[in-house]
Amino acid sequence: MIKYIIIxxxxxxxxxxKGYCDMLPDMKFQQSCYDALEAIQYLNQHTIDLIFLDLNMPKLKGFDFLKTLTTPPKVIVTTAYSEFALEGYELNVSDYLLKPFSFERFLKAINKTFVTPKHSSPTLHADNASKTTQERIFIQSDNxxxxxxxxxxxxxxxxxNYCKVVTQEGTIITRDKISNLITILPVTDFIQVHRSFVVAAQHIKSIEGNMIHIGGSTVPVGKVYKMNVSRLLGL
Known part of the structure; x- marks a missing residue:
């Protein structure tokens, strides 16, 4: 569950x-704050996962507010001013949404914010550590x-015009390009092996010639992508 506030x-x-967030599972609204001072008061008493932050606000500007936080949560900036993007990235802002933004662009920001390479994920002690929100993505399927x-x-x-996302639980059909899906997956964990196929390295059972056996399926290796497979094999 991703707990968020809007400032x-x-x-x-x-x-x-909030309307966009309501369309996504596991996005849990916590608080609406209409200035940074109100947000500081809330954060002193609550723990959250994500802030949607405007920059041009009364009393205390958005980036000045961020500088007051010792351990800030994830932050997605939402603003009408593009000239402050560089400063935002210096403050480790996850993404920068320029108003007005579409739901598709909003969804890309959420996926970007909560997908991190496995080697940089925080250490957890719970049994279900592998299923934290930092290792999940949202995929559109039908409506x-x-x-x-x-x-x-x-x-x-x-x-x-579609992609099949084959998981251990089943197959999800999405009207999206494979090139778009690649951008929201950890680059260290997924390998493109064919113009039409991207595979999860950890689930490969065997590689035989130009064929990869994964799950109960066989995936072809394209000529252009043989180098990717060779790197995986350390060749």
């Missing part, structure tokens, strides 16, 4: 962001958004 002095911005645990993905197959 923005415009009521319509709260409505847009809904399905939350997928990255470690459950076996491979992705491009099929016309």
């Amino acid at each position: 923005d002095d415009e009521h319509i911005a709260h409505d847009v962001i 809904k958004y399905v939350q997928v645990i990255i470690e459950d993905i076996l491979y992705i197959e491009a099929s016309g």
Whole structure:
């Protein structure tokens, strides 16, 4: 569950962001704050996972507010001013949404924020540590958004205007390009082996010639992508 707050002095911005979040599973609204001082007071008493932060606010500007936080949560900036993007990235802002932004761009920011390479993930002691929100993505399927645990993905197959995301739980059909899906997956864990196939390295059972056996399926290796497989094999 991703607990979030919205910090923005415009009521319509709260409505847009909350409306987008309501379309996604496991996004849990916590608080609307209309200035940074109100947010500081809330954060002193509560722990959250994500802040949607406007920059141009009364009393205390957005980046000045961020500098007051010793251990800030993830932050997605939502603003009408593009000239402050560089400073935002210096403050480890996860993404920078320029108003007005579409739901598709919003979804990309969420996926980018909560997908991190396995080697940089925090150490957890719970038995289900592998299923934290930092290792999940949202995929559109029909008229809904399905939350997928990255470690459950076996491979992705491009099929016309759609992609099949094959997981240990089943197959999800999404109207998206394989090139777009690659950008939201940890680069250290997934390998493109064919124009139409991306595989999860950890789930490969064997490699035989130009064929990869993964799960109960066989995936071809394209000529252009043989180098990717050779690197995996240390050749």
